[in-house]
Amino acid sequence: MALIELTDVTKRYTVGAQEIRALDGINLKIDRGEYCAIIGPSGSGKSTLMHLLGCLDTPTTGRVVIDGVDVSRASDGRLAEMRNEKIGFVFQAFNLLPKFTVLDNVELPMIYSGKSAKERRARAIAAVERVGLSERMKNTPLQLSGGQMQRVAIARALVNDPKIIFADEPTGNLDSKTGATILALFRELSEQGRTIVLVTHDNEIAANAPRRIVIRDGRIVQNADNWHSGLRAAPSPQEAHT
Numbered sequence: 001m002a003l004i005e006l007t008d009v010t011k012r013y014t015v016g017a018q019e020i021r022a023l024d025g026i027n028l029k030i031d032r033g034e035y036c037a038i039i040g041p042s043g044s045g046k047s048t049l050m051h052l053l054g055c056l057d058t059p060t061t062g063r064v065v066i067d068g069v070d071v072s073r074a075s076d077g078r079l080a081e082m083r084n085e086k087i088g089f090v091f092q093a094f095n096l097l098p099k100f101t102v103l104d105n106v107e108l109p110m111i112y113s114g115k116s117a118k119e120r121r122a123r124a125i126a127a128v129e130r131v132g133l134s135e136r137m138k139n140t141p142l143q144l145s146g147g148q149m150q151r152v153a154i155a156r157a158l159v160n161d162p163k164i165i166f167a168d169e170p171t172g173n174l175d176s177k178t179g180a181t182i183l184a185l186f187r188e189l190s191e192q193g194r195t196i197v198l199v200t201h202d203n204e205i206a207a208n209a210p211r212r213i214v215i216r217d218g219r220i221v222q223n224a225d226n227w228h229s230g231l232r233a234a235p236s237p238q239e240a241h242t
């Protein structure tokens with residue numbers, strides 16, 4: 001069974017007398033260990049789709065199954081449980097707490113995990129080391145560069161050992177060189193078997209993922225491996241050196 005499966009999904013918003021079809025007949029399967037990019041212009045429904053995939057919201061109609069659990073009509077509490085157990089998020093704006101240290105920010109998602117303080121600290125340290133920020137554990141976010149802040153956010157997304165990581169424009173606030181280091185980190189995580197869904201409006205960034213899902217006006221208009229669509233994924237850092 002696919003890790004993520006959407007069947008005939010729609011999402012409509014009603015604003016005053018106007019109805020907006022943000023998603024319109026989405027069918028999509030994502031397997032364990034896949035790294036895919038969801039790409040499309042502004043307003044095409046990318047974030048709306050990511051919110052459904054990431055158990056942040058439920059569809060108006062249709063079925064969303066995540067890791068064998070039908071969450072189409074799940075309560076807010078059940079959705080929160082799913083997110084805690086299975087999902088990590090990375091956003092364009094980092095969303096770090098400015099008065100907390102790096103380590104405390106990374107520990108936050110474990111508050112409801114039932115783990116002891118000692119284990120929480122040990123896991124947070126491991127996640128911070130994983131993203132290469134051992135030297136900055138005691139700093140606060142405002143003492144870091146943008147790329148370092150995003151790495152803290154990635155450590156925070158990793159700390160509960162989620163099955164899936166969703167990243168919505170994770171390089172949107174970074175210069176292209178710093179953005180490339182963040183994309184290299186996602187690629188490494190993918191090579192280690194993590195399922196990653198990257199949301200972007202930028203073709204070049206999407207080309208980092210082996211599979212691209214193109215969305216326009218709330219519909220999937222292309223769903224293919226980059227290789228087959230003629231757009232080869234960018235070389236991994238190792239390949240680039242050889």
Ligand SMILES: Nc1ncnc2c1ncn2[C@@H]1O[C@H](COP(=O)(O)OP(=O)(O)OP(=O)(O)O)[C@@H](O)[C@H]1O
Nearest residue numbers: 013015020022041042043044045046047048049201
């Ligand atoms: N809470 C909401 N209420 C009403 N309309 C919404 C809401 N959220 C999104 N929309 C509308 O749904 C459509 C899809 O929005 P969405 O945020 O998914 O686009 P996007 O592809 O992520 O765009 P961007 O690249 O600008 O982030 C847009 O027309 C948007 O205005």
Ligand SMILES: [Mg+2]
Nearest residue numbers: 046047048168
């Ligand atoms: Mg968006």
